[in-house]
Amino acid sequence: MTRNEPSKQLPSCPSSPNCVSTQAQDEGHAIEPIRYRKSRAEAKEALKEVIRSMPRTKLVEEDETYLHYEITSLLFRFVDDVEYLFEDETKTIHFRSASRTGYGDLGVNRKRMEQVRSLVEGKL
Numbered sequence: 001m002t003r004n005e006p007s008k009q010l011p012s013c014p015s016s017p018n019c020v021s022t023q024a025q026d027e028g029h030a031i032e033p034i035r036y037r038k039s040r041a042e043a044k045e046a047l048k049e050v051i052r053s054m055p056r057t058k059l060v061e062e063d064e065t066y067l068h069y070e071i072t073s074l075l076f077r078f079v080d081d082v083e084y085l086f087e088d089e090t091k092t093i094h095f096r097s098a099s100r101t102g103y104g105d106l107g108v109n110r111k112r113m114e115q116v117r118s119l120v121e122g123k124l
Contacts, residue, residue, distance in 0.1 A: 008065065010083050010096040018105035019098035020113055031110060034093040034117055036124035040065070040086050046123040047084065047093065050116060071112070078102065080109060093124075 013019035013029040022033035036043035044067070051057055051069060061068035067084040078101060085094040095116075097109040 008085055010085055010094060011098075013096070013098060016099075016103045018102060018109060019096065020110045021096040021098075022092075022094040023096070031095075031113055032117075033095065034120065034124070036086075036091050036093060038124055040088045043091075043093065043124045044086060047116075047120055050119045050123070053119075054116075073108075080105075080112075082112070 010021055010023050013021050013024050017028055019029055020031040021029055022031055024030045034047075038046070048059070048067065051059075051067075054071070056072040056074065058070045058072075059067065060070050065086045065088070069082045071080045071082055072078070073080070078099060080097060080099050082097045083095060086092075087094060095113060097113050099105045099109065
């Protein structure tokens with residue numbers, strides 16, 4: 001990536017309250033990113049290991065700086081998309097977690113991302 005090339009952005013959250021993103025500007029959708037100290041590759045592996053331990057989670061896309069998971073709810077089989085973007089310059093993991101369908105999510109996406117944060121903290 002060259003200096004003046006814009007960094008990759010995650011998709012914006014819709015207006016519905018079933019999405020959180022570290023790149024969102026409004027209080028309802030905004031959430032703090034995760035910081036890492038290790039190399040990007042090590043941080044990515046640590047994050048993948050934590051996510052592998054979570055049920056009904058499938059990795060659908062991966063590149064050097066990006067991970068995309070589908071997480072299926074137990075009861076109604078709703079699918080949520082969870083994306084991670086590693087920004088090496090600032091050692092930041094940006095993420096977005098959003099329900100594909102419906103309007104509200106009873107805070108599930110925010111709770112999930114806070115759970116990932118607490119499980120991965122100290123490993124990065």
